[in-house]
Amino acid sequence: MDAPFLIAAALTLLSAIAAISLRNLVHCALCLSLTFLGLAALYLQLGAQFVGLTQIVVNVGAVAIVIVFAILLTRSADQPDASRFNKGAIWVGLICAAVFATLVVSINTSYVSMKSGAPAPPLTVEKIGHELMGRYVLPLEAVALLLTAALIGAVIIAMKEPNGKGGAQ
């Protein structure tokens, strides 16, 4: 166990737990961006520099901000004393603990866990660029099309409906 992993893992897990359990929604979104930052640090430790920086740019920079916008746009007049958890919270906790225990047992008894860590494979940004323009050009174009369609669709869904045409009453 080395210290950088422990620090980043503890930061990530604690901020993830805070993100799903805090009462103030804006605090939840800020904890989520802290989780993404911790994950980026873990990617850097794994030798995936490009993915770590992409994580910061996309998730911390875009997704967390979009979530903050959504929280501010949907701030409702719900009574603040209402519980933020469902009724069956204890069962949910038990289910999650069972899933975690199952995963840990299967990780520790599987064949892949017998291998030891190999040195980090060198993967430069130049090589990633060549791969993206070579072998992976078709998935790249598909993701570009998907993103365009998804963003146009998001705008259309969130657009204010014209009066008298269904929707808001």
Add this chain to the structure above:
Amino acid sequence: MTLEAWLVFSAALFCVGLCGALIRRNAIIVLLSIELMLNAANLNFIIFWRYGVNADAASGVMMVIFSIGIAAAEAAVGLALVIAVYRHFKTVNLDKVDSMKG
């Protein structure tokens, strides 16, 4: 660092996300928890790329790059749906959003 430690951490992150998706009443926090689970899966891709036998290929990193792109699209559409639901029901409490047409 051993492979097991990374995988156990990733499993813990996934379970936190699962717990949040099941336990919270606010639709935005449920989407946020889904993001957490997705990120745990991405971390697994990178872990297996780093520790796998076929380590010199760029496949794991490519998978995660595309996955992050698709996650961004999913977040945009999901939050647009939440805003549309809020405009209709005046709440994002998932227990109160329970009628389909009305």
